[in-house]
Amino acid sequence: MHNEDYIASGVLELYAAGALDAAERMEVERMAAESPEVRAALLDACEVMEQYAMLHAAQPNPALKDKVMARIQQGQRVSTEEGPEAWALYPEPEEQGSGPYKWMFAASIVLFLLSGFMSLRFYQNWQDAETRLAQALASEQQLAQTYQTAAYSLDQQEQMLRVLRDESYQPVRLQGVEAHPEAKVLVYWNPEEEKVYIDAVQLPAPPAGKQYQLWALLDGKPIDAGLISLERGQETAMQQMKGIKNAQAFAVTLEPVGGSANPTLEQLYVMGEVKS
Amino acid sequence: MQNQPIKNIPEEELVARLRAQDASAMSVLYDMYSPALFGVVLQIVKEEETAEDVLQEAFVKIWGSFQSYDAAKGRLFTWMINVCRNLAIDKIRSKQYRVNQKTREIPASPRALYGAVGFKPEHIGVREVTETLSPEQKQIIDLMYFEGMTQSEIAEEYNIPLGTVKTRARSAIKALGKLFKGRA
Numbered sequence: 001m002h003n004e005d006y007i008a009s010g011v012l013e014l015y016a017a018g019a020l021d022a023a024e025r026m027e028v029e030r031m032a033a034e035s036p037e038v039r040a041a042l043l044d045a046c047e048v049m050e051q052y053a054m055l056h057a058a059q060p061n062p063a064l065k066d067k068v069m070a071r072i073q074q075g076q077r078v079s080t081e082e083g084p085e086a087w088a089l090y091p092e093p094e095e096q097g098s099g100p101y102k103w104m105f106a107a108s109i110v111l112f113l114l115s116g117f118m119s120l121r122f123y124q125n126w127q128d129a130e131t132r133l134a135q136a137l138a139s140e141q142q143l144a145q146t147y148q149t150a151a152y153s154l155d156q157q158e159q160m161l162r163v164l165r166d167e168s169y170q171p172v173r174l175q176g177v178e179a180h181p182e183a184k185v186l187v188y189w190n191p192e193e194e195k196v197y198i199d200a201v202q203l204p205a206p207p208a209g210k211q212y213q214l215w216a217l218l219d220g221k222p223i224d225a226g227l228i229s230l231e232r233g234q235e236t237a238m239q240q241m242k243g244i245k246n247a248q249a250f251a252v253t254l255e256p257v258g259g260s261a262n263p264t265l266e267q268l269y270v271m272g273e274v275k276s
Numbered sequence: 277m278q279n280q281p282i283k284n285i286p287e288e289e290l291v292a293r294l295r296a297q298d299a300s301a302m303s304v305l306y307d308m309y310s311p312a313l314f315g316v317v318l319q320i321v322k323e324e325e326t327a328e329d330v331l332q333e334a335f336v337k338i339w340g341s342f343q344s345y346d347a348a349k350g351r352l353f354t355w356m357i358n359v360c361r362n363l364a365i366d367k368i369r370s371k372q373y374r375v376n377q378k379t380r381e382i383p384a385s386p387r388a389l390y391g392a393v394g395f396k397p398e399h400i401g402v403r404e405v406t407e408t409l410s411p412e413q414k415q416i417i418d419l420m421y422f423e424g425m426t427q428s429e430i431a432e433e434y435n436i437p438l439g440t441v442k443t444r445a446r447s448a449i450k451a452l453g454k455l456f457k458g459r460a
Binding site: 054 | 302303306310311312314316319331339350351353354357358361405417420424425427442443445448449450452453456
């Protein structure tokens with residue numbers, strides 16, 4: 001197309017009025033670059049439209065300039081269709097654009113570290129709690145045992161007290177014989193109910209395979225009254241022996257384990273007469 | 277820079293400084309052109325608040341994409357006004373998309389409100405322009421310039437042959453050119 005025809009076609013005016021699409025615009029720009037005539041006509045048309053724009057000029061709010069300048073000074077930019085290739089020439093300072101992502105990244109790391117730290121803390125707390133629970137269980141068991149012991153011991157004391165308070169019981173003091181002056185045994189005897197208890201046993205520990213045996217003596221005849229157990233922890237308790245109806249005296253001898261039918265008199269330790 | 281009087285420095289110098297990312301040149305550019313650009317944006321979006329948003333975006337975009345401005349292809353102001361118009365038209369298109377049907381019927385009259393806000397003595401007034409242009413010519417120019425319609429859209433929408441659209445646009449700009457040149 002001849003330049004004059006092109007100028008006369010009205011396309012330059014459409015360009016100036018902004019009524020062309022992108023492809024048409026590029027064509028006009030190409031033509032203008034090739035021909036000074038077209039270019040001059042195009043600039044004329046554009047200038048007219050500029051002046052038309054000027055007619056509608058309006059003063060924006062003065063505060064807007066500060067906003068614009070602030071954003072420009074921040075270097076905040078909006079990507080554009082016109083000039084994406086320009087970015088490479090003037091690389092943006094680091095902190096822009098990637099800002100939110102950087103923050104998000106940093107925040108995610110902080111959260112990750114925080115969650116790790118919390119996990120460790122909770123694990124440690126859990127371990128602590130486990131240990132303390134085990135301790136509490138052990139101490140509770142111990143307490144239960146102690147209570148059982150105490151209850152048992154109380155039982156024994158009550159029994160002892162019952163015997164001591166009961167007037168029908170007769171105390172018989174067995175004194176050590178010449179060979180064993182330090183030995184002592186106390187016998188509580190209720191003839192009516194045929195009950196015998198021994199208490200405050202002070203006898204030397206029996207040698208291996210030997211055991212003390214209590215005898216009741218009636219008219220010079222010894223009657224087996226039971227074996228004395230000297231278990232540890234039972235020192236304070238009274239020990240119930242075999243029932244005896246009649247007796248003039250009590251004695252304790254050392255016998256082989258399991259006891260004898262007749263007392264071994266050489267091994268007599270203590271003896272006491274019943275006071276009538 | 278706020279206190280400096282508005283100074284019109286040569287366009288080549290301004291362009292060179294902007295190309296060198298000189299922020300103070302942006303301040304000058306703003307003072308020189310913001311009323312004209314704001315006026316056009318206001319014509320398009322018809323809402324002062326929206327127009328300010330658009331103008332702010334436009335200046336940021338002008339600053340950011342200045343490397344893409346090619347002085348050989350056209351005037352600085354034409355380039356800037358295109359940036360503004362594109363942003364403003366995008367804005368109303370996205371907005372209109374929602375309320376399209378209702379606003380369609382309303383003729384483009386609200387802009388009469390803003391017509392002479394930035395009137396300056398050295399410029400020719402709107403009244404003279406309207407007297408110079410026929411209503412058809414003015415309508416075509418405004419539809420293009422302030423509504424962002426393409427020639428084919430106008431032809432379709434208003435049932436005008438495409439050739440007539442071109443002819444009217446051409447004659448309108450010629451008439452305007454005569455008016456402006458005659459006074460200059």
